[in-house]
Amino acid sequence: MKSNTIKSINPFNGELIKTYELFTDKTVENTVNKAHETQQDWKLLDIEDRTELLAELSDTLLKNKQIYAELMTNEMGKPISQSIAEIEKCMFLCDFYETNSEELLSDEIIDTEAEESFISYDPLGVILGVMPWNYPFWQVMRFAVPTLMAGNTVLLKHAANVSGCALILQKLFEDAGFPKGCFQTLLVNHNQIESIIADSRIKAVSLTGSEKAGRKIAEIAGRNLKKCVLELGGNNACIVLNDADLDKHLDTIVNARMQNTGQSCIAAKRFIVEAGIYDVFLEKFQKKVSSLKHGEPLNSKTQITVLARPDLADDLQKQINDSIEKGAKVIIGNIKKDAYFAPTIVTNVTPGMPVFDEETFGPVAAIIKAKDVDDAYELAANSKLGLGTMIFSKNTNDAIDRISSIEDGAFFVNELVKSDPRLPFGGTKNSGYGRELSREGILEFTNKKTVYVSK
Numbered sequence: 001m002k003s004n005t006i007k008s009i010n011p012f013n014g015e016l017i018k019t020y021e022l023f024t025d026k027t028v029e030n031t032v033n034k035a036h037e038t039q040q041d042w043k044l045l046d047i048e049d050r051t052e053l054l055a056e057l058s059d060t061l062l063k064n065k066q067i068y069a070e071l072m073t074n075e076m077g078k079p080i081s082q083s084i085a086e087i088e089k090c091m092f093l094c095d096f097y098e099t100n101s102e103e104l105l106s107d108e109i110i111d112t113e114a115e116e117s118f119i120s121y122d123p124l125g126v127i128l129g130v131m132p133w134n135y136p137f138w139q140v141m142r143f144a145v146p147t148l149m150a151g152n153t154v155l156l157k158h159a160a161n162v163s164g165c166a167l168i169l170q171k172l173f174e175d176a177g178f179p180k181g182c183f184q185t186l187l188v189n190h191n192q193i194e195s196i197i198a199d200s201r202i203k204a205v206s207l208t209g210s211e212k213a214g215r216k217i218a219e220i221a222g223r224n225l226k227k228c229v230l231e232l233g234g235n236n237a238c239i240v241l242n243d244a245d246l247d248k249h250l251d252t253i254v255n256a257r258m259q260n261t262g263q264s265c266i267a268a269k270r271f272i273v274e275a276g277i278y279d280v281f282l283e284k285f286q287k288k289v290s291s292l293k294h295g296e297p298l299n300s301k302t303q304i305t306v307l308a309r310p311d312l313a314d315d316l317q318k319q320i321n322d323s324i325e326k327g328a329k330v331i332i333g334n335i336k337k338d339a340y341f342a343p344t345i346v347t348n349v350t351p352g353m354p355v356f357d358e359e360t361f362g363p364v365a366a367i368i369k370a371k372d373v374d375d376a377y378e379l380a381a382n383s384k385l386g387l388g389t390m391i392f393s394k395n396t397n398d399a400i401d402r403i404s405s406i407e408d409g410a411f412f413v414n415e416l417v418k419s420d421p422r423l424p425f426g427g428t429k430n431s432g433y434g435r436e437l438s439r440e441g442i443l444e445f446t447n448k449k450t451v452y453v454s455k
């Protein structure tokens with residue numbers, strides 16, 4: 001029998017935080033209708049009236065930073081210092097779009113023989129966001145803020161385990177003064193999503209989530225001729241070349257994998273290390289990973305803690321054990337207890353093993369030895385996923401010359417792949433399509449209308 005409730009469970013202590021009732025079809029209808037009706041007025045507001053609400057949004061985030069951070073940490077186990085940093089990043093996003101939305105959305109004049117010709121960036125309508133649990137505030141905000149500024153309204157279907165965050169996000173927008181109906185949360189299950197996407201009032205979908213979820217949503221959206229933006233999994237390579245400055249970059253390299261206890265789509269998952277630096281790298285990397293502070297998520301010193309759910313730890317262990325059968329070697333970790341999975345380093349990794357071919361969503365570093373620079377880039381490019389690649393090397397000119405050898409959505413030199421409101425964010429291959437953030441993100445859910453005026 002299907003359940004009409006969803007549960008939010010603290011992954012650190014297994015305690016039930018709260019049980020939520022799923023919306024009935026009637027409640028879904030009222031919510032979609034409210035979003036549609038609100039959009040009719042919202043789209044007519046001057047852009048300054050919309051952007052000024054972002055100052056309030058940022059203030060509300062600041063005022064409630066601790067409350068929001070603790071809620072995230074309790075629902076999905078993120079170390080509290082990282083939850084606080086996540087709220088601060090949301091504030092930076094608000095500041096960016098408060099300052100820049102007007103310019104980003106202004107008409108783009110194109111010279112033709114017409115009296116006037118330009119592109120007008122008009123809103124599409126109601127946009128559905130289907131969002132994951134790993135950055136419960138950030139991923140929602142980075143979709144919702146530019147989408148709203150463009151004159152759309154937003155509906156959120158969040159991951160079930162962060163339903164408390166989902167509801168408080170709606171309250172956040174309302175407390176900041178956004179008209180009711182601009183941002184609404186739908187507590188619905190996967191079966192209900194299909195009819196929501198099919199509804200003629202929903203104009204497009206943005207999904208951040210797994211490849212499997214992306215295929216499903218894209219299929220439903222395609223059947224209904226709705227646009228979608230998909231930000232899916234990643235299997236980012238972190239190339240470490242012989243001339244890398246490890247003293248300078250080791251913390252960044254470790255953080256690239258271990259941030260959010262390894263549960264990040266853009267984390268470094270495959271460390272491709274040139275032969276000449278391999279032994280030194282491995283020794284330093286292992287030492288640094290072993291020194292990370294494990295503990296309770298709410299302790300401000302904790303760097304590594306539980307995963308968001310026990311089944312995620314099971315998945316990781318299976319990927320590692322299957323890789324061991326194919327010749328991989330575990331040098332630390334591979335220890336599991338409930339939702340905890342110890343930081344793990346796997347060596348002797350080659351293509352064909354799950355820890356090379358698949359995304360590992362937890363603190364697992366697969367180390368691959370590359371013969372030389374060409375081999376390192378070839379190994380990095382050998383992935384069905386394409387979110388980003390990072391290269392650590394003093395020879396930045398050589399790295400720049402090789403940009404086109406990597407098909408990913410991002411290429412970072414001497415820095416971890418990260419999202420930033422000022423830069424586009426998104427992937428290629430099975431990591432999805434479309435872009436979030438920056439100018440690209442705010443224009444995704446607009447009708448790029450051609451206007452041609454002749455006398």
Ligand SMILES: O=CCCC(=O)O
Binds near residue numbers: 134135263265266419
């Ligand atoms: O899981 C994806 C990470 C998203 C981000 O850091 O912006």
